[in-house]
Amino acid sequence: MRKHSYKLFRIYGYPGFALLLYLILILINPLDNVYKSWRNYAATDFLLEFGFNIAYTILLFETGIQLTALLNRFRSWENFLKTRFVLQFVLHIIIIYVMIRLFFTFRFPAYFGYDTTMERQTIIIGIIFSLLITAVFAAEHFFYKWNDARLMSVEMEKLTTQAQLDALKLQLDPHFLFNNLSTVSALIDTEPMTALSYISNLSSIYRYMLTTRLKNVIPLSAELDFIKSYLYLYQVRYGEGIIVTIDDTANKTAMGLPPLTLQLLIENAIKHNTFSMASPLKINITFTYDNRLVVENNKRLVSDKESSTQVGLKNISERYMLMNQTPPIISDLPNVFRVEVQLINIDELQNT
Template structure:
C-alpha cells in the first residue's frame, strides 16, 4: 500500500470543516440563546470563536489521520474489519473526549456560553464525526487496496500477453527446419556453391527472426525484404513451381505488421497446395488500400492432405487478438484462397 499525503486536505479541508462545525453549532442551539450571546460579542470574539471551530475540526481529522497511520502499522484491516473499526472509533472518541474535557477546564467569559450543555453538544458532534471519519478512512484503505490490486492485475496481464506474443513469435514449424537441412545436405554433394548461398540465406532468415523477436510490429518494407530471402529457399527447392508477385505500394514504408506474418501466410499456401512446373502455385501480395494487405493464391488443394495443425493462421489470429487488432479475414472460393490482414501505422 502506498503512503498517502493529506497536504491539500489539511490546507483546505480543515478551514472548510471549521465553517461547517460553526454553522452546526449555530443551528442546533435556540436562536434566542445564540442572539443573546452574539449581542455581547466584539469582532475579536467572533474571530476567536471561529478559530476554535477550525481548531476543533483540525483536532477531529488530524487525530483520525494519526490513529489511522498508527493502526495501519500495528493492527491493519485485513481479516479484522469489525475489530479494527471499533478500536479506531473508540480510540478517536476517547482522544476527543480528553481534549474537550481539557478545553472546558479553561474559564471563558460568560458571553461565550461555554457551559455543560455546550460541552455535551460538542462531544456528541465529535462522536458523530469520529464515526464518519473512521468510515471514510476505511473506505479509502479499501479503495486504494482495490486500485493497487487492479493495477497489479493489469500489469500481470500485460506481462502475460507479452510472454504469449514472444512465444508465438518464436513458434516455428519443425518441418521447415528439417526440410531445409535435407536440401542443404543434398546441395553440398551436388552443388556446393549453391549450398553456400542457400546456407547464407537460411542464416539471414534466422538472424531476422532473432533480431526482431522483441518487436511486436515491424515495417512492411522490412518484412518484404525478409520474404525475398525466404523465397530463395523455395526457388532452389521448387524452381518455377512457385511464382510470387509483390505489388508496389507506398504504404509499405509507413505501415507495419507483426513479424513473420507474410512468411506464415506464404508457408500456409505452400503447405496446403499441390503444384508443379506445369501447374505452378501463384501467390500474390497486394495492397487494396493503405490499411490492409492481402496474400492470395490460386487454389490447388491436395487430394489427400497430411495432418495439419493450422499453426500458421492460428498464430496470426492469436497475435492480432493479443494486440487488440481486427482479426484476419479469410476468403475462400473454388479457385482462390485469400487472407486479408490489417496493417498498423508506424509511429
C-alpha cells in the same frame, strides 16, 4: 453491459428488510403509543401492517433496480459518476415521496396511528435508504467492472503466453531446418555456388528471426526483404513450382506489421497445397487503398486435411488482437484462399 439477477435477493431479502423496517418504525416511536395501538389490533392487522412494510421495501429496492437499468443506457457511472449519483438519488426520492403521499391519503382506522408524524418518519427512512441503495448500486457496478477487468487481464496473459509459444514453435520448426539442410547437402557436390548462396540466405532468415522476435511491429520493407531470402530457399527447391508476385510498395514506407506475418501466410499456402512445375502454386501479394496487405493463392489442397491445424493464422490473429488492431479477414473460396491483414502506421503506434 452485464445484466444482474436479483432473484435470490427478491426471495429472501425483501422479507428480511421488511422486518427490519417494521422494527425501525417501532423503535423510533414511543413504546406506550405502540402498545396502545397493538391492543386494538386483530391478527389480520399485524399481517396487514407487515404487508405494508413488504410493499414499502419492494418499492424502495425495485425503484433503485429499475432506475439503475434505465440510467445505464443514457449516463454511465464511469463518465458521469457525480451527476449520475445525484440524478439517481433525486429521482429515487421523488418516486418514494410521491408514493408515500399517495399511501397516506387513504383513511385507516385511528388505532393504526398513521398520522403526519408517521408520514414524516416514513419519508425520512425512505431518503436514508434511497441514499444507501444508490451507493450500493454504484459500488456494485464498479465492483463488477473491476472483476471483469481482472478476468480480462488474466485472459490476455494467457493469450500472450500462447501466442509467444506458438511463435517460438513456428520459428524453431525443426522440419524447416532439416529440409533446408538436406537441400544444402545435395547442392554441395553438384552446385557449390548455389549451396553457398543457399546457406547465406538461410542464415539471414534465422538472423532476422532472432532480431525481430521481441518486436511487436517491424517496417513492411524489412519484412519484404526477409521474404526474398525466405522465397529463395523454396525457389531453389521447387523452381517454377512456386510463383510469387509482390505489388509495388513505394507508398507504404510508413507502414508496418507484426514480424513474420507475411512468412506465416506464405508458409500456410505452401504447406496446405500441392503444386508442380506443370501446375504451380501462385501467390499474389498486393496492397489495398485502405492499407491492407492481401495474400492470395490458388487452391489445390493436400489430401491429408488433418494436417491443417491453422496454427499460423491463429498466431497472426492473436497478435493483432493483443495489439488492439483489426483482426485478419480470411476468405476461403472454392478456388482461392485469401487473407487480408491490416498494415499498421508505425509513427501513429509510437505516439500512442
